[in-house]
Amino acid sequence: MLPGLKSFAVLSVVLAAWGSVPAQADTIRVNIDKLVFDPPNITAKVGDTIEWVNADILAHTATVKGDWDVMIPPKKTVSYVLKKAGDVEYYCRFHPNMKGRIAVAPK
């Protein structure tokens, strides 16, 4: 490819991305009560924030194996901004019987 063409290609990609910036990122709340993620299944998009509200007296985590790991102390609210598209299953490392799922759409 000619150098000129290459930079044109890059420029078009950048411009295309510029033009498709979504309206806004959302915050999605997931409650934790008595060792249950509620709702267990959510849909979101890249850039959205997941907010876990832990009503339990126990510490939990929201962990995706081989990827992200969020500590959620007792009686605290913790947020995480989704960075990648795809369906992910997450669980609590301390109580692996706690499971949730997030379907993350691209931005």
Next chain:
Amino acid sequence: MFVRLSAAIAAVCLLSSPSFAQNAKPTDPQIAHIAYTAGVIDVTAAKQAIKKSKNKEVIAFAKDMVRDHEAVNKQALALVKKLKVTPEDNDTSRSLAKSATEKQAELAKLKGAAYDRAYAANEVAYHKAVIGALDTLLIPSASNAELKSLLQTGTKIFQGHLEHAEHVAADLK
């Protein structure tokens, strides 16, 4: 025949450790004592593991056990105080404590990987036994709704710990 059969069942129950065998339905003060004792036993076992083990995963698991069971027992104490229930010692609590002390002495003799494996295996067995007792004896016998609800949450915690303990045990193999 029936008497003999029940005697046989009782004998088997006494042999299996830990033993939750009890003929009479426990009262709420007794249930509170049993549940509290079950938590204390796991904390004691975990503290021994934190001292003895050199394995990072085992130590992390043991610390989780201390943190969770101490938090739950604190909540249990607050509940019995609110309900004006005085936990009452009983045969089940005593038999639990006795087998736990024996197990701890047995584990104390082990070292290194052998200790880690034995601790993890015992955590799996112990959590299974407690879940069984909660489901078949303690929860159905509890008459106070708040106590019942705390025990039900307790079952979920023990189930979570059981899965966690199974992961640890599998990683040690």
